[in-house]
Amino acid sequence: MPRLWDISPPVHAQAPVFPGDTPYRQQWAATIGPGCPVNVSTLTLSPHVGAHADAPLHYDPLGASIGSVDLAPYLGPCRVIHAIARGPLVTWAHLAHAVRDLPPRVLVRTYERMPIDRWDDALAAFAPETIERLADAGVRLVGIDSASIDPADSKTLDSHQVIRRRGLRVLENLVLDDVPEGDYELIALPLKLMTADASPVRAVLRAP
Structure with a gap:
């Protein structure tokens, strides 16, 4: 097995x-060119493009910006759990086969192949009760290979509100297609964007 998995989708136009x-x-x-020794680009993008970390500010008007959050949840022991094509919401039953002695970080694979080239209106999300039980088990960060931990058409963002209330952190838009179930080290540090509601991350997993 490879020692390092890049779990970030490509970012481009x-x-x-x-x-x-x-x-x-x-x-x-x-x-x-003549008189200019370098290439310098200007970028315009949402901080939710590609693999990214949501800040509390994203779902709480009084929440912390991404540049203010503690980095510890984004670095350390992690478990990848497969719940592929199990329906619109990931329930506790979909994870139960792999929840013994959970580390503080859990990433869930829902796609057979993550759609890196198109938007998916039918993306899989977490049932809020699943987030509650992960928090009860000591999990500090949850991640998913879809664009949101809530359904794309949700206006109440129930799972985001559990994250807010329980003080968890979240990663979205991960690419877990080729990652076997098991335990890894997660490295997915957000940028120190002091007023932003999210940050892109270059998320990687390292085998123990």
Whole structure:
């Protein structure tokens, strides 16, 4: 098995975003040529493009920005659990086969192949009761390979509200297609964006 898994989707102009969100765009502010020794680009994007960490500010008007959160949840022992094509909501029963002695971080694979090139209105999300039970088990961070831990059409964001109330952190848009179930070290540090509601991450898993 490989020692290092890159679980981040590619980010480019065609990368899917939540409908109405800002897509990735890159322009060149400077290019190498006579009188200019470097290429310099200007980026426009939503902080929810690609693999990303939501800040409490995303779902709580008084919540912390992503640049203010503790980094500890984004680094350390992690378990990948498969719940592939189990329906619109991941329930505790879908995870029960792999919840013994859980580490503080749990990533759930719901896709056979994660759609890195298109938006999926039927994305799988967490049942809020599942988040509650993971928190009860000592989990501090949850992640998923879909674009949201709540259904795409949710207006109440029930699972995000459990995350807020229980003080958990969340990663979304991970690519877990080729990652076997098991325990790893997660490295997925957000940028220190002091007023932002989320941050892209370069998420990787390292085999123990």
